[in-house]
Amino acid sequence: MLELKNIGYKINDKVILDNINLKFEAGQIVAITGHNGSGKSTLTKIIMGIVNQTQGNILFNGQNINNLSVTERAKLGIGYTFQQPVKFKGLTVCDLIETATHKPLEIKCGCDYLSRVGLCAKDYLNRELDSNLSGGELKRIELAIALAEGKPLNIFDEPEAGIDIWSFDNLTDLFEDLKSKNNLTIIVTHQQKILDIADQIVVLNSGKLEKVGSAQEILPTLKPQVCAKLEGGNK
Amino acid sequence: MNAIEKELLKQIADLHKIPEGAFSLRVNGEGKTLSSTSEIEIEKKTDKPGINIYVKPNVKGKSMHIPAIITTGGVNDVVYNDFYIGENAEVTIVAGCGIHNNSSEDSKHNGIHSFHLAKGSNVTYLEKHLALGEGTGEKVLNPVTNIELEENSILTMDTTQVSGVTSSVRKTNAKLGDNAKLVIKEKILTTNSQIATTEFNVDLVGKNSSVDVISRSVAKDSSYQNFYSCINGKNKCFGHVACDGILTDQARIDSTPKIVCENVEATLVHEAAIGKIAGDQLVKLTTLGLTEEEAEDLIIKGFLK
Numbered sequence: 342m343l344e345l346k347n348i349g350y351k352i353n354d355k356v357i358l359d360n361i362n363l364k365f366e367a368g369q370i371v372a373i374t375g376h377n378g379s380g381k382s383t384l385t386k387i388i389m390g391i392v393n394q395t396q397g398n399i400l401f402n403g404q405n406i407n408n409l410s411v412t413e414r415a416k417l418g419i420g421y422t423f424q425q426p427v428k429f430k431g432l433t434v435c436d437l438i439e440t441a442t443h444k445p446l447e448i449k450c451g452c453d454y455l456s457r458v459g460l461c462a463k464d465y466l467n468r469e470l471d472s473n474l475s476g477g478e479l480k481r482i483e484l485a486i487a488l489a490e491g492k493p494l495n496i497f498d499e500p501e502a503g504i505d506i507w508s509f510d511n512l513t514d515l516f517e518d519l520k521s522k523n524n525l526t527i528i529v530t531h532q533q534k535i536l537d538i539a540d541q542i543v544v545l546n547s548g549k550l551e552k553v554g555s556a557q558e559i560l561p562t563l564k565p566q567v568c569a570k571l572e573g574g575n576k
Numbered sequence: 577m578n579a580i581e582k583e584l585l586k587q588i589a590d591l592h593k594i595p596e597g598a599f600s601l602r603v604n605g606e607g608k609t610l611s612s613t614s615e616i617e618i619e620k621k622t623d624k625p626g627i628n629i630y631v632k633p634n635v636k637g638k639s640m641h642i643p644a645i646i647t648t649g650g651v652n653d654v655v656y657n658d659f660y661i662g663e664n665a666e667v668t669i670v671a672g673c674g675i676h677n678n679s680s681e682d683s684k685h686n687g688i689h690s691f692h693l694a695k696g697s698n699v700t701y702l703e704k705h706l707a708l709g710e711g712t713g714e715k716v717l718n719p720v721t722n723i724e725l726e727e728n729s730i731l732t733m734d735t736t737q738v739s740g741v742t743s744s745v746r747k748t749n750a751k752l753g754d755n756a757k758l759v760i761k762e763k764i765l766t767t768n769s770q771i772a773t774t775e776f777n778v779d780l781v782g783k784n785s786s787v788d789v790i791s792r793s794v795a796k797d798s799s800y801q802n803f804y805s806c807i808n809g810k811n812k813c814f815g816h817v818a819c820d821g822i823l824t825d826q827a828r829i830d831s832t833p834k835i836v837c838e839n840v841e842a843t844l845v846h847e848a849a850i851g852k853i854a855g856d857q858l859v860k861l862t863t864l865g866l867t868e869e870e871a872e873d874l875i876i877k878g879f880l881k
Contacts, residue, residue: 391859411862427860430820431878440874441864475793489862
């Protein structure tokens with residue numbers, strides 16, 4: 342479904358990502374982990390087209406998408422959930438879901454999406470996406486929008502950040518649900534519970550692909566520094 | 577009504593026909609239609625152009641429409657509308673002015689409104705200004721609003737200037753009594769070389785009086801907006817002014833929020849933020865499938881909603 346061939350990214354002469362080769366299939370949960378600054382978020386931004394690689398090719402369902410804009414990649418079926426949710430003065434949760442789905446939102450659907458992330462539609466659909474919402478609420482709304490989009494490939498950049506009240510079980514259930522619908526889910530994470538459910542774990546180190554394998558293979562080998570957040574995270 | 581009149585009324589007051597109830601329509605500088613009810617009396621002024629509106633005490637849940645439209649060039653309309661709201665009355669006033677000018681001559685509307693809200697009354701005032709037409713003549717709107725709020729009265733003003741107005745100077749002066757509350761929500765969009773000036777002067781005279789001014793402006797192309805507000809706290813009171821602006825192209829916005837505290841128990845706050853559309857907002861919306869142009873339009877539409 343998604344193939345990264347020899348992906349490299351440099352800023353001036355500084356190498357951010359070097360020779361990344363990966364292949365993922367539909368119905369997989371892929372966790373990308375590694376130290377801070379190892380290139381995890383940059384790699385997912387390259388897949389979405391937010392950052393353009395300086396080397397290599399990206400194939401999505403066999404199509405080379407190197408030259409496609411973010412908009413075109415979104416229309417092709419790639420979704421992206423930001424680590425820091427974006428605020429919009431004047432735009433409501435309903436506005437953003439309708440933008441994501443390109444159709445008027447039925448109340449029932451709004452309830453479904455928001456209840457899946459532990460929010461009540463009655464309280465949130467008409468709320469503005471501004472500073473009156475907490476970071477945790479904005480994060481959950483980001484996840485609800487991803488659910489509403491229902492794209493074949495969903496990328497989540499540290500979805501656990503800000504999930505302070507809502508339990509991680511619900512978050513992992515959400516990823517399992519996407520998997521059951523044969524979607525490919527790529528998650529940048531440090532969280533043990535998310536790494537546990539991954540079909541593949543990708544470990545990056547200083548921009549290089551350090552290892553790839555199943556959770557059983559990779560988890561015991563992760564260095565304490567990579568797992569540091571596992572200890573202190575909200576379990 | 578002809579097609580242009582109908583279009584203007586639809587756009588500024590969401591009117592598709594002459595409404596029932598209290599109503600006044602001004603067309604090209606002349607009072608055209610005027611009707612009163614048993615609770616809201618509208619009378620034509622005898623000493624100068626305009627109307628007096630009297631709302632009886634304790635009237636609840638009623639509304640009135642007082643739009644003004646100009647459908648041709650060469651009109652310089654000056655109108656004085658005075659509102660007298662009785663004690664404990666609660667009403668909604670839908671005003672606004674639309675200009676359609678296809679000519680090379682300028683058209684101007686200068687609406688001078690005075691509000692006198694008696695004790696305990698509560699008024700919601702909705703005003704939309706816009707201009708249409710392809711003529712080279714300017715479309716000018718210069719509203720002046722003078723407000724006196726007696727104790728425990730509330731005035732909520734929601735004003736919008738959406739498009740087409742070549743230049744506007746909006747002046748609002750208010751004096752608030754004890755426990756009176758003024759809320760002003762202003763939205764302005766300017767494009768091309770349009771100029772919009774806004775000036776608020778509010779005197780918080782009464783004890784526990786409050787004002788909240790929220791201004792959102794979008795300036796595109798080479799347009800220019802100048803926002804000035806001055807809140808004077810003369811008693812134990814609360815005042816808040818927020819001016820948010822979005823700039824694109826070569827546009828410019830000046831914002832000058834001024835607060836003057838004359839009482840140790842006055843709490844006055846102002847905040848202003850002006851800048852281009854945030855890059856992360858554009859990226860987020862493109863990840864949802866919008867083009868950058870569509871994303872920019874949606875952000876501005878939401879901002880001015």
